[in-house]
Amino acid sequence: MAERSFFLFLLLLFLSSAVEFSASIFEDQVGLMDWHQKYIGKVNHAVFHTQKTGRKRVVVSTEENVLASLDLRHGDIFWRHVLGPSDAIEAFDIALGKYVITLSSGGSILRAWNLPDGQMIWESFLKGSRSSKSMLLVQPSVGAEKETVLLAFYGGFLHAVSSIDGEILWRKDLGSESLEIQQIVQPVGIEVVYALGFDGSSQFAAYEINARNGELMKHESVHFSGSFSRENLVVSDGVFVALDASGSILVTVHFQNGEYSLQEMRISSLLGGNFGKAKLLGAKLPHMFALRNDKLTGFLKVTDEGKLETLERINNEVSISDSLSFAEKQRAFALVQHNDNKVEFRVKLGHEWNKDLLQETVNIDPNRGHVENVFINNYIRTDRSYGFRALIVLEDHSLLLVQQGEVVWKREDGLASILDVTTAELPVEKVGVSVSKVEENLHEWLKGHILKLKGTLMLATPEDVATIQGMRLKNSEKSKITRDHNGFRKLLIVLTRSGKVFALHTGDGRIVWSLLLRSLRKSEACTSPTGIRIYPWQIPHHHALDENPSVLVVGRCLPTDSGPGVLSFIDAYAGKEFDSVAPTHSVVQIIPLPFTDALEQRLHLLIDANQRAHLYPRSPEALTIFNREMSNVYWYTVVAENGIIRGYAPKSTSVNEGSDEYCFDPTDLWSIVFPMESEKIVAWVTRKLSEVVHTQAKVIADQDVMYKYISKNLLFVATTSPKGTGEIGSATPDESSLIVYLIDTVTGRILHRMIHKGCQAPVHAVLSENWVVYHYFNLRSHRFEMSVIEIYDQSRADNKDVWKLVIGKHNLTSPVSSYSRPEVKAESQSYFFTHSAKAIAVTSTAKGITSRQLLIGTVGDQVLALDKRYLDPRRKTDPTQAEKEEGLIPLTDSLPIIPQSYVTHALKVEGLRDIITVPAKLESTTLVFSYGVDLFLTRLAPSRTYDSLTEDFSYALLLLTIVVLVGAIFATWILSEKKELREKWR
């Protein structure tokens, strides 16, 4: 009895420790199992810091709403801020050489950031009444001023803001219904601000405003016979250039000295022949501008007399930087042309077109696409001449710094916008590939372990600790490109928004290969392509290891659902596209089927906008397999806008025209229509297809058995009242309620329905095994809540009787069908949760034996691991002894947040969007990949690594013990020999 209680005590001790700190690590283990990469996203504007002190920095704003300061030498991030999702940076500039001024959130928020450390200095809110273009004008600092006035245009108002504290000095209403201000100009050294724009479609309007007090000095308007397009530009300080609506007439307005004169000119007369519809390039150049049609780019110069001169016509695709002033009144700009895999970088002086200040050719990987944007900066060489460097943004969203014809550094910022992730196994280690290279000789191995032993015994000196740390991080085992025994090393294949696919190594996060997909590049057939999802396409069987696995990338040509789809097949080892399907039927939904053909290619059903199913791969064999299994294939669609969920099954081959034998018409099976006035679908989630469940039964404390209701066809749907879909606080508790459903997607049967009164969206949910956990906001208590629903099969509950099993009267072998109506029992419980969630995921392991943890992406961009046992509907305030032994945790009203169980420890995954878990081969362990602007990967063992020794395991201590034991054996042997001898003498 005592033994038993002792054993239970040990078990409890183990369990309690496992619950509390199963994700925790020591500080010196950072970077051992995890890696973290920081990105910023596609740069859309860059400003170089020209102050002497911080010359080596550049400030950039990106499409991911990131404002960052980068080191010009290495491209590292000094500081960075991720602004809110609706807080896109419209414009920014450096004021006084020490503040970064940003205009964001559509132009309504003006912020100043300290340039060295990124601390926000002030924040100012601009008020406007109309929608309008927003603009920011920061006067370049001349000498050591203390203050400068910032001009910001937002909502029809021109605001003058002090750069010291963000105080609004004056604001001027420049608006009427038809007036659109397009440009704000303040010529250097003049106290007049010009606000230029259009009044109606064919009236040019100009306002001259006193820069000191905002008084309107003059209003002028000039009539134009045609109508303006919205493309316009201010060239130098006194010429406004615009195009007419047809893009064939160029309009210039000279507005210097209070005189306004408008000139029209046909573009074809300037650039010759049939130029077609022209576009103005936005680059700000001195006394010149550029026009582009779909084939060529023309440069035009505005002479002092107001005449236009054609400078050059360039046939290739060209990117132009804004002009940069260097030296005394010299202005230069960069021109970048892309030919094949070479980039020609030219710097031209503003006043002399024919002379190139600099001409360099840089080799750039053709896999990066064409140049999208270029920003230049100058520096003084050692021989006092001027040198130029350029930041180049490429089609794959990467950022390059080019200097002296070399790429100094590059950043793969396409990884900041991951759309989808899949994994592939690495190739098996081949015979002949030597492993010994990574293993040191015995002496070093022993030395390393003795050092580690010292570390664990806290006897190590700081130098030793540093050596240990270095040794651990250097461990080349984890970054080998071969499969490992534990399955920790894999390839993460990610699809990014730029259409580039990257393969990342899970060991250290480096890029193994990357590929800019040809089928996802802009072309005439495909005007605005986007990737949607990525799927494993072919996973070679253990016996066919010489074949490479491949992945399927699905994209579409238009951002709408009805846009034609594109498919691309990529070899996961070589990183090459081996097949692609040109723009074809639309793709709304992709269903991987649980069947593979003889080549181990997985069958996929692609559902188009008309709900027809297209089968891939298009081979007769796949068709045979599909026809055989067709009666078991079902799918459903959720139309959130209309509140309808529909279930379908494929019918025999489509008879519609334009279809083929691989296209199947749908049969409507069922539909669930939610009343629009009271319920709106806010979230739906199903089980992960690859999830493995170990056991159907759950043994509870009193030796009772509960059978989990496990079905792959379970769908969780959450709806709220229409008022509850808005942001938190927009509804009162009486106005909103959350209703959750568990639906069988084959029959459309609602298995369970539950109402949470006074709760609202956003809802984040995860469904696994027989349970669903969801996170929502409770308006009554004004806190976030998490609920769990567990669903059990009652029809099998009678199988507990041993006699029934013996006689054979059980129904355990009866086939499980969705068409039978199982009696199910659902249990539920709710808890408070402190933080708002950005994503919820659940750990998944190879065999599903290990207990599960929930991974919650919190508002602070951290990932919290929470044991599933905290979300168990059987929790109660005072569990019995037996239940405690089972591991039931006493009920508390809120879920605990233990800092040690943040899997991201002291790091932040900025802009967190999703969390992915991938099982390792080792049952206890799972890989967790979370991504947003940053990437973070770690290894988790939800119940500790019970099936292998940890990396911390001290082999030296084991060796020491063995030595001591062997020594002791000899000692006892000698002693016993002596004693025996003594006995014999007696």
Place this chain on the structure above:
Amino acid sequence: MSPIMGSCSALLLVAISLASLSSGIALSPGSAEGFSINGRVKIPGLAVKAFGNSGKISDAEVTLNGGSRITFLRPDGYFSFHNISAGTHLIEVSVIGYFFSPVRVDVSARNPGKVQAALTETRRSLSELVLEPLREEHYYEIREPFSIMSLVKSPMGLMVGFMLFAMFLMPKLAENMDPEEMRRTQEEMRSQGVPSLANMLPGAAR
């Protein structure tokens, strides 16, 4: 909160200004466009431990209503949201290394300027919108300092311990046995030919 002198860190200046500034209004009457929420985040001791792995004030983020808007702190710890509708809102502060309770803020349309804020975790109401962390968060396990006990408790320690017990204490126990009985047992063992440790070792064959 007492300012710490003797260092020229800018963050220390922040601490001093935090201590000297009087706390501000939490709500200001809005114009026709909406209301404003003004508040302040106060982290005692941040200046002192800013060199560790905990966050800096420039990295602090203040989130309104679960992510609809995000703002940052000014050097003195103040933050504000503008153009807010009347109703109940939720403010969350996130700084690495600290645990902040979300704050419920009621913006009343009838009494503009009325403050009503409460921590949702502790249900404590705030008279002014000054947010302080409930506790510090330590993300790492602390290594236990070396002790003989931890070594003894490890599996290898237990093995060595048992061996020592068998070597030195077992003979002592055996001595207490009756010599007659002892001899009988030994003879029994020899006659049965139980392989003893000595027999297995090389050179022990007699």
